[in-house]
Amino acid sequence: MKRHQENNMLLLDDIYESRDPAVKSYIMQVMEEEMDKAQERAVVRVAQKFRHLLSPQMQQTLAAQYPVTALAASA
Structure with missing residues (x-):
């Protein structure tokens, strides 16, 4: 590595x-993949x-697909 690590x-x-x-x-491939994940999160x-503000059906879908604990773990 050319530069000194501090x-x-x-x-x-x-x-x-x-x-x-x-x-x-x-680099471009990985950055695009990670940006997609970050946007979804x-x-x-x-x-x-x-x-x-969501309908009861969408609240259930949200809870099923994205449990709050799973979201916190991925952040």
Whole structure:
């Protein structure tokens, strides 16, 4: 690694700055996957907070598909 690590902080500059097309492609793939997951988590958190605005059927669906404890564990 070219840069000095301070405070045991993981520095990934050498990966991010790689000119290898496989690295660039994989970074983009993973970032897209993670953004999709983050967006879903954010929407579910909003639904959990304002579930009282949902119909009773949607409240049941929300509770079944996204238990509050499961959401907290994935955050």
